[in-house]
Amino acid sequence: MRTSYTHLEEVSSKMLYLGIIIFIETRLVSELVFQDIPDIELLQCLGHGYLKQNLIRAIRLWVWLRSLYGSEGASLYGDNQDRVVLDDSFSYADWRNAFFGSTHPKGEKIPPIHDSHCPCAKTTAQWLFSEKTGIVASQWRKVILAHTGIGESELDTLLQRRLFGVTRRSLQGDLEILAKLGWLVYKYQKYYRVSEFPARPVTTKDQASAVKVGAYELSFMHEDLVGLAEDHSQKINGVQRFFLKLDYVIPRSTLDAVEDLQYQLRQLWVKTPVPPVKLTYGSARLANNVDCIVYPVCIYYVQRAVYLCAYGESPQKDTNWYNFRLDRIRSLFALEWTDPKLPSNLQQQYQQKSLPNPDNIALQMSKAWGFDFYLPSQLMLLRFDRQFCDRYVKGTERHDTFEEITYQQVQRLIQREIKQPQQQALLKVLAKRSQTDAYYQARIRYQDNEHRDNNLVMRLRAWQPKVEVLTPWDLRQSFAADAATQFMLYHN
Template identity: 45%
Template sequence: MTPEKRLPLSSRRRQSLKLAQSPRLGAVVGAGMGVIYPSPLLLQRLTRGVFCQHGLRSLRLWVWLHLLYRPDCRSFWTRGQGRISGLFSYAQWRDAFFTPGHPKGEEIPPVHDSRCPCSRTAYDWVALGVRREGMADWIEGVCRELGVEREDWEERLGQRLFGVTRRSLADDLRLLVELGLLQRQGHKFMPLEELPPWVREPVVKGLRSQEGRLTGMGQGRPEVLFGNLDFGSLAQRYGKPVAGVQRFLVHVDYVVRDRQIDRVEDWQERLYGLWQQSPVPPVRLLYRSSRVRASVACVVYPVCCYYMRRSIYLCGFGQTPTRQGQWYNFRLDHIEELEALSWESEELPFFLHQRYQQQSLPLPDDIRTEMESVWGFDFYLPPRLLILRFERQFHDGYIAGTFRHETFEQISYETVERQIQQLAEPDYREQLLKVWRSRSPEDAYYQALYRHGDINVQMRLRAWRPLGEVLCPGVLRDEMAQEVKQEHDWYFGE
């Protein structure tokens, strides 16, 4: 969504006061909006993924809580077109919440009516909830506790909070169910009798240690360093011994052998020094590639490092071991040599030197955005639609209520047919439809966007066998079937 022009703080305060007088919106977010205070801790708990990416969604979920649970807001549902009472569908909520002219399609709604809630910015909504405590203090607290740049956060607050697609709003309801803040009955929803205590817990100051070093990570931002894991909250609550005994322990799998650890640390220190230079120079790597089964020289721009798949990787933009594409994740313990080059070096590939001249070298945020849009660490691989089937008992015990990726969502049995007809490879379509018809509607079905060829996704799919089945795409289903056949031959073949 394109950021909208921000108003000065004083102008936005005046706008918020006018907003409170709006007969339609004021009934929803008026008196009592601050009962559930949008503390950094609560916003972090409402976040699925990285707060820097999903901060506005967290704020929207906070507004949902007021719409669903404040007594003076619940009366609103009986006055709108939908006349919501108890159990409600998304369509009923939409008709009750927005003005009659609000678009009902899949596109982002334009600003069509100043009275419609979709026209209000995130700042407008928050100002109604924290005006007694002070907006400036709240902004400062979010930036400090959740590691958001102030300028970036204020720009986001200038965006429309409910000016998003129908799918985003419907996904809000799904997230509330997963967070245990809403009940689902078929395609409809119902508020809980009472919210969990953690929603209204007192504001906890300092998600980060006052010494500024959570588990030795320096000034790193927890929501960036640890992905969708709320490590900041965990460390705040459990990082210190309880009655003199350390009760919370973290074990991270790391496949690098002892003899390689020194090399990995050397490369990390070398990269750390290069990243402090201006401009950051390109590097020549001698890389022992498992894919090509040889050591290959690659000239790349070192963007950032990621811990993933039990090892540490350098995300490099430039040449790749396969000489295909412009991105590659280099495992640090497979790097045999690392040498800094000049931006004027003749070894640089043309496209890399061109990006440098254009001052458009990629940033770590570009990689994070790609990883959040499609499931898989190899963010440079092509995206595909993945459809999975889980046996019901296995799903209820191990899949339901878990987070795998932003695009990983449950779909109906009937939706599987439509997706296969529209998106499956033509050569596989009839075969996959035949498989679908033979499966039980009582099982659980999911879809996700994934990186085709990403080993991390493939390993997860293998771990789910035999109770998780790939229905689409056909080429991935064939790969899984071939692996199963090979396993069968190993254990039962002659």
């Protein structure tokens, strides 16, 4: 009997232990609290990057998350708490019965307004703008209009729609999207709350109130354009008076692919740590597709296209950095930091916790003119026709290092910076030029004619024949050859 009693005691202890573990795990799941506000970044994630088409659904998914993980004491509707009472595994019908009023229709059709207190009667605006959410309607609208391309009248219409005045099929689709995005787990024909939220950009109510909407929207723009955009982005007496025209050479056939890439990158950038990626790139220089493993740092719009600035491998495997044009990236998928295929320079930066960030790129671009910031910096000397310079160059900003200098300063720079025999040749050229012409110096990104910033070269070509490149010598020779070829095309 003593042995049996001891055995029973052990079994009871194990059951108690397992019960405690199950209780703790259940509490960990149930204590997750979702209090994010529906800012542009969260809505982009919930709308899979296509907010113009998916804005209403993205907002509805935000309310779904409040109903599944929200605080138990702060409601968005009526006198009920945010989080509905559900088991940790539930079906759509379980959620519907807990979320809607008792008289809510259970059929397939869009429910009519049957009870003004039922959540299905509330408009999108009522869900968004209240003391409980703390969202300022004018600021939120301004951000949405700036980022989605939706017109004001269209947005007004969307805000007056009943957010949950949709079919059962649409709500079932919402659940499937949440499971696909990692907010729920679906198994055994039931949905389960997660024990850890998926990575996403987080802005709380308190953080949002501390951020000026204008700065949040426009901080990525040139500082002189920010004020212009803030002052004139809205219509004046119903008429839009400010327009920003940018040349964009990305073909329409690749726009969807480029948008998908940007969405993928947003999803990667909210992870901690941000993972490395393997991409396949259609290199114009190599005339072939090439695989590169890189750490994605940021994206830039420069000279008619969008680029991913990344550290790791370049297509030619000759630099650690490269600017990949997004429309030429054929595929991109994330890797693990433990992957043995990672290049040694990337592994080293990760192990030393010194992975580059966008500030590194901005600093390098400030040091020399050119977007290919990873190329060596060289002195550039230019001579302009004086009248042309006074009309179109003088008084404009090209780069921090671009400045007018005197004829004598050019002479001294050639003597100090340029090696023989190019130095002697350039001094002879300078001796034949007028001292009344305009002379400029700058630091540029240039290694040789195979490794040069083509955007800068295009800028110089646009100034021809009113500009003469004195240095770098190789670039001068290249321009001379181009001029000779062009002359032959037009001669006779």
